Amino acid sequence: MGDLSNPMVMRTYYSRLLPWKAMFLWLNQSHAPTRQFTHREFAFTLQNEAYLRYQSFATADDLKREVLRLNPSRFEIGPMYSGRPKDRKALMKSAFRPLTRELVFDIDMTDYDSIRTCCKDKKMCKRCWRFITVAVKVLDEILRTDFGFVHILWVYSGRRGIHAWISDSAALNLTDEQRSAIVRYIDIVKGYTAMDKRLTTIKPMHPSIKRAYDNSLKSAFSSVVLGDQDVFRTDPQQWENVLSMLPDKENAASLLKQFSTGSDSSSIERWKDVVKIPASAPSANALTKSRIKDKHQEAITDLIIQYTYPRIDTEVSRKLNHLLKAPFCIHPGTGKVCVPLLASQIDAFDPDTVPTVGKLLLELEQLSRRGDLQADWGKTSLKPYVELFERHAEGVARERAREVKAEKAQSMEF
Template sequence: MSGMDDSSPASPEVMLTFYRRLYPFKSIFNWLNHEHTPTRLFTHREFAFTLQGDVYLRYNSFATADELKKLVCQLNPTRFEIGPIYTTRPKDKKTVRAGAFNAVQRELVFDIDMTDYDPIRTCCSGADICNRCWAFISAAVHVIDQGIREQFGYEHLLWVYSGRRGIHLWISDKEAMELTDDQRKAIVGWMTVIHGGKESSKKLSIRLNSRSLPPSLKSALDHLAAIFSDLILADQNCFGSEEGYETLLQQVPDSRIVGDLRKKWQKDPTRSSEDKWMDLKEEIKKMDKGTPQRVALTLALEDIIFNYTYPRLDAEVSKHRNHLLKAPFCVHPKTGRVCVPVDPERIDEFKPDRVPTVGQLLRELDTVGKAEGEVEEHHSDWEKTSLKPYVDMLDKHALRLMDEVRRSKREMVDTSW
């Protein structure tokens, strides 16, 4: 066990030890259940398991956290996913009449994957990720977290690193849990500006009329404009290559300027993205203020900033209550990294390569055990490892949910008199 390479996939033996000694089942229960004693939010919740050999088991449900731990340790899955709350317990699905088994509640979830930034990032591609391109995810967290709180009033947001190249958001407010599929589709549609993949370079249609932005995007623009220079121009150098600057020119609504800039940049292939962006801005400054052409070009600059920095959401994950999403604290099978919660207020400090791996955590346990002379395994051994601050983060989040449930119950009692 102690000889495991941090970057290697976790073996079945390592995973079993992880589930037995480190996985925070009680914390997961408190977060999903919103109370200390089991409610339908947990007992009627679907869990799905991916076993060795890609065997997939759906519609599992449990009465307690101990029941969940017992089956997880028995099955020893490579990962497991969390689904919605159904009208009846998922494990009883086959015993109810057709049409009586329906998803009725679910956290509102969002998924942001780095591969959707492949058309613009220059440091990595595909499944690869580094601290440089993680800045795209940081920007997405800033914008989505602020937007969700300000526009919809939700408060209970849990951000979770996916273990490799993305991040998940779970929103547990009561109103969010009860959203219909149509309402979820409307929210994700409202929050979506850039579509991932090949569609990402298409001209945006984000303005309420010919000029003004919706209030939500005005707020996002302040942050995105501030990071555009460092992220897109200096670090990623997105316009450095011919392909890069041609993509930029496609978004400039003035054929004369496009032609002049193309000639200038073709003569000097080494010209940086920062210089090219300045060239474009200088061309716009030459025009008389207030003219329709200058206004259109100024707005085009804003649209370009959105195109390169605004979050790319996987809309399908958010639209349906019956969608399953990987549970926090699972181990990514390719990297060995644990899917840990992330503080949105400190997202700029987060480094994916510093997230603990399962191999690292088990070595930490070995070291502590030798120092203390321990042989017996404990349920909360995570407290002795670098996993502790992440579990503490989930516990604090769950405590806020529980406090809200208690307040709600007190208010119901008070109004009943």
């Protein structure tokens, strides 16, 4: 059960478990089909890895029928175009361009490889997932507080990453330039390996970074980086990088010597030495002393941000026409469902408990043995995820209906 190379496994999943109606409502933002759905690009990766782009469908049933016929291993969602993607060859080039799409973000464990100690490569566990948990909380808060977005859905990628889909009208209508500007605002940490030693924070600290630092980063650094991951215990490269960021070179050199020759020390112990204000020369006046203290504390703050601030895959968010795997697809490597969740649930979310297609098919089989041959997702462990998705899609559609009504009322006034 659940062997993904068996075509019946995916076909049964698509036929009985994937929530097509909710998917339609979420993308279309209305119960009757609009261009938001009919002009939307879908792309299929077939079982033989062939890739079909520019597919489009009139209704949710059409989409489901084609998915059952092609039986892809997964499929992606693109923008709404000015024409139907399947008709694009018959259209003038200028008449076929992307118009709207959800603003999306991708956070992947790859970008945390240099600072996690528990797993490597494609492996992921509950412990390193905590880096993603911190990133989700911080990014969700930025999107809500700084940009005013409301309809944000997080979707587990099925292995070691997570996507955000923002369905607010203001997000849908962003141009490529505006998406890039948002990415520049958010992407302040370039990943530790590519770190160019410059301080990431311009003084005074941006209020958005200050808020993230106070609400999440500071505590995440001490519990995840120092405590759980114990990043500075064994790998000299880790503390060499930290010490190279300290402004007082003499102090850094003496700590380097201490860390390299000293006995096995925990990250918590080593960090205590790092944060200590370096001693100034006996002749130094009060002003010099306070400058040394300020510079040192700024470097410490920067380090904490470098290690904990969200690391996003910027290419995914910049362009309207970027394709992103649909929620509820099956990850071909793990068999896990790409389930949706809200940022408020991220602390309780455990990637290990996400249902796999194998588990779900087993549940269907058990139901059919008891005589229930028609059971859908509602009787399986997929239920809470689909219900969350439905509530989210309904919320998006309600908001859209309000906007359409307001637009109509306004046009009547003129």
